[in-house]
Amino acid sequence: MKKLNQRAWLFVTPVLLLVAFNALIPMMTVVNYSVQETFGDNLFFWQGIDWFEQVLTSERFHKALGRQFLFTFLILIIEVPLGVAIALAMPRQGFWVPFCLVTMALPMLIPWNVVGAMWNIFTLPDIGLLGYFMNHTLGIPYDMTQNPFAAWVTIVIMDVWHWTSLVVLLAYAGLVSIPNAYYQAAEIDGASGWAVFRFIQLPKMKTVLTIAILLRFMDSFNIYTEPFVLTGGGPGNSTTLLSIDLVKIALGQFDLGPAAAMSLIYFAITLLVSWLFYTLMTMNDNKS
């Protein structure tokens, strides 16, 4: 009989441990909280799926989820076309390439809470450069601390400013990898500028754009720091996105059970949408 070789465990165990400690075990504690009630003192009472029911039927959760989807939708609908447009406009060679690339990368290097603080100061009606200019020079009432619409405009523009570069850089990487012969062939075939975009550039960018959209979806759907620093979820609850609401429940109200159930639902939605999107984007790749 062939002797079984168990050495493979040597290679697999470190990864298993790593994944266990940074993902599985923390997640299981959340699962643990989500089905129990606790009043402290390490005393737990079995609760079943009550918390899940409570979260799923609560109007507050529906509203936060709606705001979250609206925010993510706005982010994707603005950042992806804008990012592609900027990438198309960027030079492919020459002196300005490094300049453009570095300029594009700069916003992404700034920490999230600094971005929030920057935009907070920038847009304050009486002292912020933009806020003062809008209110006192142009005479357009603009106060993101009082007006929900202004608050929304501000958090969306802030995210566009912070993260469009990611789409730009990925789309640009896709564009520069297109061999020149494609453009030459299209020229000889008499293709219009739109046809070149539609049949050459867009298909060649598809893979990187899939990644870009996926990353922007996950990041914007889980966004916390920037709107929290900028508006704190206000005015009222108008910019209370899912993660801000989650932190309010978990740390503000200390309702650990419902917060845990909400985390799991939140996680499941992110996973489901990402999976659906990726499957849809790649399902035609291997079909003949």
Next chain:
Amino acid sequence: MAQITLSNLRHSYRPDPADDDDYALKKIDLTWDDGGAYALLGPSGCGKSTLLNIISGLLVPSEGKILFDDRDVTALPPAKRNIAQVFQFPVIYDTMTVYDNLAFPLRNRGRDEDIVKRRVTAIAEMLEVTGMLSTRASNLSPDNKQKISMGRGLVREDVNVVMFDEPLTVIDPHLKWKLRSKLKELHQRVRATMIYVTHDQTEALTFADQVVVMQDGEIVQIGTPVDLFERPAHTFVGHFIGSPGMNVLPCEVKGGAAFFGGEQVALEGPAGGAADGKAEVGIRPEFVSVSTTGGGIAAHVRKVADIGRHKVVEAIAHDSRIHAILEGDAPNAGDAVMLDFKRSQTRLYKDGWLASRPEGDVR
């Protein structure tokens, strides 16, 4: 269909070329006859792709004119010239089917859908891709992709010229042969002018009726494959075509006769050319015979390579290396041998250019 004339063409990629070295194309005057099969042969960087891109309109020459028949097209963009070009790497539109790929150039020009259908069906038939018409083009193998690229070039009626820029580079060796004969067959069927750019002599010589050999931005010789093989106009052509290339030996010319290492070498005929300048004798390995007893130039064999069909003998005489191609028995390395050059194939070159004439030639 048109005759293509290149007149006084010069091209430089620099904005302000100073001397000849700055030009990728030095001075080209050339006429491509309507319906001919041409090959443009030369080493990498000799300017052949530049020349091709100028004919197709992807590049505008620094100086000179391009005429299609009598029409000056120098300033016209590629789409207006009614030409087709096939590139080194197959260019296909990934998201389209094979049918849509082939139809693309016609649809861009606003042709009726029934004309499109007729043309695409005919071309697909010719290229033997009818069964793939509804397949997505991105799933094809490289050789089929390259066929589709060719098809997009041929699908338009009356293209002035179809140009191929090293189209077989990415094709597997056993499929190269098939595609090459397909091309030849296509040329006979559509009778369009075709220009085939390559650095591979086999491809050039099998495809073309006329081969244009280029070096350093200049045309060195234009001729049939037989011309290029038998009477290279320049030692470069002698080196470049043939395997191994022509033997080029330093010599002295005294009183119309050539002397290699002090021994007279009988030339094909009278020597011409400049009185001074570097003189060389050129003889193809195919026309060098090797013996141990007969007359000729004494040499010793350095090595013998058996390449299957024949043996290549490398011998040294007067410090020069001479190749000979032998069928059957060959001497061994280290042997002392006598080399004899076939007189009618022994040429004289002055400063690289052919300077001898065949016996009886009274030019």
